Amino acid sequence: MGEALSENHNGNGLAIVPDCKLDITSFVCPMTFVKTKLQLEDMDTGQTLGLRIRLGESYNNVTRSVRDEGHKIIGERPVEDHVVELFIEKGKD
Secondary structure, three states: OOOOOOOOEOOOOOEOOOOEEEEOOOOOOOHHHHHHHHHHHOOOOOOEEEEEEEOOHHHHHHHHHHHHOOOEEEEEEEEEOOEEEEEEEOOOO
16 A cells, blocks of 8 residues: 555546545455445545455456445556556445
8 A cells, every 4th residue: 555646547637535445455255345335334425435456256246336336436547466446436325
């Protein structure tokens, strides 16, 4: 962690600075979504979560589930091999 986020931009070219960060790269499904959901529940509507996640099944399941729950993925950046940081804006409760 601790990397500068100045290279993270949304579609408008604005830097994304998450309100909270969560690293779920050491977890597998279904715990990846459980951890993500619990973190989002502790956040306020409109806040942004920076989520480090492995590509593959976890990525596919979490991105689908996050959208199904009414949240919005507003950006993504590669972190290392097979790991990205997703930027998720919390939707309304």
